[in-house]
Amino acid sequence: MRLRRLAPGSLPIETESLARALLGCALVRESVDGRTAGRIVETEAYLPDDPACHAFAGKTKRNASLFGPPHRAYVYLIYGTAFCFNVSSERDGEGAGVLVRALEPLEGVALMQLRRAVASVRELCRGPGRLCEAFAIDRTLDGVDIVGDERLWLARGNGESLDVRRGPRIGVTRAATLPLRFFAAGNPYVSGPARLNEA
DNA sequence: AGGATGATCGTCT
DNA sequence: GACGATCATCCTC
Numbered sequence: 001m002r003l004r005r006l007a008p009g010s011l012p013i014e015t016e017s018l019a020r021a022l023l024g025c026a027l028v029r030e031s032v033d034g035r036t037a038g039r040i041v042e043t044e045a046y047l048p049d050d051p052a053c054h055a056f057a058g059k060t061k062r063n064a065s066l067f068g069p070p071h072r073a074y075v076y077l078i079y080g081t082a083f084c085f086n087v088s089s090e091r092d093g094e095g096a097g098v099l100v101r102a103l104e105p106l107e108g109v110a111l112m113q114l115r116r117a118v119a120s121v122r123e124l125c126r127g128p129g130r131l132c133e134a135f136a137i138d139r140t141l142d143g144v145d146i147v148g149d150e151r152l153w154l155a156r157g158n159g160e161s162l163d164v165r166r167g168p169r170i171g172v173t174r175a176a177t178l179p180l181r182f183f184a185a186g187n188p189y190v191s192g193p194a195r196l197n198e199a
Numbered sequence: 200a201g202g203a204t205g206a207t208c209g210t211c212t
Numbered sequence: 213g214a215c216g217a218t219c220a221t222c223c224t225c
Contacts, residue, residue, distance in 0.1 A: 200224105200225085201223105201224090201225085202222105202223090202224085202225105203221105203222090203223085203224105204220105204221090204222085204223100205219105205220105205221100207217105208216105208217090209215105209216100209217095210214105210215090210216095210217105211213105211214085211215085211216105212213090212214085212215105
């Protein structure tokens, strides 16, 4: 499959715009075991001065990537069991980012199945922790430049436009009602409860 | 040094 | 739908 890198500078900096722009792009992971790729179908924006954003309480060692230049990976461990992958946003020095919640598998399905021990293609990357496991994304990739890196990078979408909807973010306890989750309507690879994927 | 917390997942009913 | 696993990180003492 032909995967073409995003042109440098083609992604927006502002958080909500970035969350929208990432939908439809392909995420590509190159590892010693081979390549996996998937189309981004669900994202969540975590804004500056957003109580739900990890950057809200200030810069720490863990969340430093959120405060760096835009379009860097921010990877962290949640509940001791799963990694979550984000793309940093806003200018250098400002803490914000976009969580990637679900991918539609495009390439390397067998490798994903090996890593996840799950046969169902639908479940391979349906959820932030699942996609990180399928793509072997962990803290060693924290901070990489998602546009220029060789191991983890973004590719252009295939041109077909997605029907983008928005709604409340999943699993957050603070600022729970803000409609900052973006997803492709009707796409079976989108995570979250069905009732939130209709509107 | 110790305790609370959490942007999840898989399993069970 | 409910619940427990599991641990890096951060805050407080």
